[in-house]
Amino acid sequence: MxxxxxxxxxxxxxxFFMAIPAFVWVxxxxxIPLLTIIARSLLTRSPGEIIPHFTPDYYxxxxxxxxxxxxxxxLLLAFGTSVSCLLIGYPVAYFLARKARSAKNIxxxxxxxxxxxxxxxxxxxxxxxxxxxGLINQALMMLGLISDPLNILxxxxxxxxxxxxxxxxFMIMPLYAVLEKLDQRFVEASFDLGADWFKTMWRxxxxxxxxxxxxGFFLVFIPVFGEFVIPNLLGGNKQMFVGSLISFYFLIxxxxxxxxxxxxxxxxxxxxxxxxxxxxxxxxWA
Amino acid sequence: METKSIKLEHxxxxxxDEEVFQDLNLFIPGGKFFAILGPSGSGKTxxxxxxxxxxxxxxxxxxxxxxxxxxxSIFERRVNTVFQNYALxxxxxxxxxxxxxxxxxxxxxxxxxxxxxxxxxMVHLEKxxxxxxxxxxxxxxxxxxxxxxxxxxxxxxxxxxxxAALDLxxxxxxxxxxxxxxxxxxxxxxxxxHDQSEAxxxxxxxxxxxxxxxxxxxxxxxxxxxxPASSFVAKFVGTTNMFKxxxxxxxxxxxxxxxxxGDFAVVAPKDKSxxxxxxPALMSLRPEKIEISKQPIEGFANHIAGTVKNIVYQGxxxxxxxxxxxxxxxxxxxxxxxxxxxxxxxxxxVNLYWQKENVVILER
Numbered sequence: 073m074x075x076x077x078x079x080x081x082x083x084x085x086x087x088f089f090m091a092i093p094a095f096v097w098v099x100x101x102x103x104i105p106l107l108t109i110i111a112r113s114l115l116t117r118s119p120g121e122i123i124p125h126f127t128p129d130y131y132x133x134x135x136x137x138x139x140x141x142x143x144x145x146x147l148l149l150a151f152g153t154s155v156s157c158l159l160i161g162y163p164v165a166y167f168l169a170r171k172a173r174s175a176k177n178i179x180x181x182x183x184x185x186x187x188x189x190x191x192x193x194x195x196x197x198x199x200x201x202x203x204x205x206g207l208i209n210q211a212l213m214m215l216g217l218i219s220d221p222l223n224i225l226x227x228x229x230x231x232x233x234x235x236x237x238x239x240x241x242f243m244i245m246p247l248y249a250v251l252e253k254l255d256q257r258f259v260e261a262s263f264d265l266g267a268d269w270f271k272t273m274w275r276x277x278x279x280x281x282x283x284x285x286x287x288g289f290f291l292v293f294i295p296v297f298g299e300f301v302i303p304n305l306l307g308g309n310k311q312m313f314v315g316s317l318i319s320f321y322f323l324i325x326x327x328x329x330x331x332x333x334x335x336x337x338x339x340x341x342x343x344x345x346x347x348x349x350x351x352x353x354x355x356x357w358a
Numbered sequence: 359m360e361t362k363s364i365k366l367e368h369x370x371x372x373x374x375d376e377e378v379f380q381d382l383n384l385f386i387p388g389g390k391f392f393a394i395l396g397p398s399g400s401g402k403t404x405x406x407x408x409x410x411x412x413x414x415x416x417x418x419x420x421x422x423x424x425x426x427x428x429x430x431s432i433f434e435r436r437v438n439t440v441f442q443n444y445a446l447x448x449x450x451x452x453x454x455x456x457x458x459x460x461x462x463x464x465x466x467x468x469x470x471x472x473x474x475x476x477x478x479x480m481v482h483l484e485k486x487x488x489x490x491x492x493x494x495x496x497x498x499x500x501x502x503x504x505x506x507x508x509x510x511x512x513x514x515x516x517x518x519x520x521x522a523a524l525d526l527x528x529x530x531x532x533x534x535x536x537x538x539x540x541x542x543x544x545x546x547x548x549x550x551x552h553d554q555s556e557a558x559x560x561x562x563x564x565x566x567x568x569x570x571x572x573x574x575x576x577x578x579x580x581x582x583x584x585x586p587a588s589s590f591v592a593k594f595v596g597t598t599n600m601f602k603x604x605x606x607x608x609x610x611x612x613x614x615x616x617x618x619x620g621d622f623a624v625v626a627p628k629d630k631s632x633x634x635x636x637x638p639a640l641m642s643l644r645p646e647k648i649e650i651s652k653q654p655i656e657g658f659a660n661h662i663a664g665t666v667k668n669i670v671y672q673g674x675x676x677x678x679x680x681x682x683x684x685x686x687x688x689x690x691x692x693x694x695x696x697x698x699x700x701x702x703x704x705x706x707x708v709n710l711y712w713q714k715e716n717v718v719i720l721e722r
Contacts, residue, residue, distance in 0.1 A: 261441060
């Protein structure tokens with residue numbers, strides 16, 4: 073093989089070579105730790121043994137209702153947050169992508185601005201809004217709607233509010249990307265064929281933005297399922313969620329084996345839930 | 359079936375500070391194939407969007423038959439559009455696309471199936487009923503777009519350069535199918551194009567728009583081609599030779615004096631204020647109206663001699679570029695014989711002949 077054809081070959085495979093560092097990185101930082109966790113959850117070593125042996129014990133310990141409560145609660149939180157983000161985010165994304173025109177960039181900037189602030193600070197900011205003497209309670213009392221301050225902080229309501237607040241941009245971005253690319257001619261064609269605004273939305277705009285809806289849904293659903301900062305801060309650790317329980321095992325009790333088993337179990341469940349939801353969403357418009 | 363005409367009255371339309379129409383008046387007769395021909399940027403697409411309802415005029419009224427539709431929403435107008443790039447819904451298959459106008463009106467399912475089958479048959483695509491849109495060729499998409507637009511029997515069908523993306527052979531076939539479709543449906547077809555041969559082929563009558571968004575001329579293809587009302591129309595529709603000259607009107611008839619060529623007998627319009635002795639004028643002479651020969655021929659009113667500068671053989675015809683005076687004159691000649699009796703070659707001196715009735719005198 074002469075020099076030139078080696079270079080041509082290299083050029084042809086260029087994208088493959090460029091992808092190698094990323095593959096190596098993902099393998100080292102994600103797959104190896106993941107395999108370690110799976111191994112931790114399935115293997116044990118009796119005193120004096122050198123080679124660990126298989127055990128289902130750690131999973132068996134999880135067969136208690138309270139663990140499934142935690143997973144169920146997290147699934148509900150993830151699902152509720154995703155749906156709320158979709159309902160809140162869709163009109164925003166639609167407005168930004170199709171109506172805002174020249175104000176678009178400045179509005180996008182303000183939408184992304186909270187990302188520049190540390191998540192902890194964002195969460196603490198909610199203390200001033202939701203607290204006993206926070207903005208909401210003061211406003212409601214001033215309007216005379218309530219006489220005693222509501223207890224919002226450290227309740228599931230606060231967790232939901234915080235989650236929706238933090239994750240709505242993750243819903244808006246993919247929706248925005250899809251809606252901005254959606255060809256105006258499809259909308260016009262629908263009007264032209266006699267569909268009013270509502271029918272056009274339902275039959276043309278929504279189905280054509282399905283890729284964005286699906287992407288946004290999972291960008292919210294999966295991280296919310298495992299989130300532990302917001303439940304801890306705004307929920308006051310009163311209710312356990314998947315993320316808080318994992319951090320409890322790994323960081324506080326240091327029970328790595330049961331923690332790993334729980335991590336794997338919840339991982340499998342969230343994947344199943346995700347696949348199921350995806351399948352349902354696809355069927356909805358088929 | 360009652361056919362609906364379209365009438366635009368004193369329509370004014372600005373588009374982001376840019377004036378598209380100042381005072382547009384146009385009558386499109388009902389039940390006819392009407393073409394709107396104009397260069398790009400003449401506002402012909404805006405005109406179509408006004409009729410469809412995608413745009414509202416700033417002032418002026420638009421009528422469909424006797425009904426004022428200026429303030430009617432797009433979806434309330436019985437006007438459908440075939441879009442330039444078809445705009446078929448990518449998430450729906452052929453059947454669902456064609457059925458769209460009926461589905462949203464909650465027409466019963468078996469009636470939809472019947473009418474979709476009928477519409478697809480009309481465009482010869484009944485076999486592709488359940489194909490996804492992305493598996494269709496350009497020509498097939500074009501036909502599906504047609505079927506989708508006519509399924510609800512619109513009063514008016516608007517076609518926005520529908521054939522621009524197709525190759526020549528297909529375009530010619532689609533033109534004939536469009537004419538047949540219009541015949542079968544009897545609705546008013548408004549066909550927007552910048553391609554003059556398409557417009558001439560397809561239309562019963564047509565309007566020419568100029569770059570300022572004004573209607574330059576309305577008429578049948580023949581009257582527009584043979585009797586253009588202005589030098590813009592003469593140059594835009596077909597090919598023509600345009601000469602600058604001065605009119606001479608006296609008892610011996612009308613003549614035009616053209617610098618470096620001489621003077622020629624013409625027939626000038628009688629009722630125009632710009633027709634008088636010594637008036638500046640333009641003479642338009644179509645290339646096919648000229649007889650070319652190396653030998654002298656009798657019986658023509660006008661003659662000049664020139665030198666052959668270029669010969670373009672086009673199969674059915676040959677195009678010559680003849681230099682005479684300061685002008686380069688286009689001449690078309692039919693290739694009528696396998697073995698022409700007279701061979702014209704580069705740099706030959708040739709005679710050009712034409713009759714005085716075959717020129718058009720235009721205002722300069």
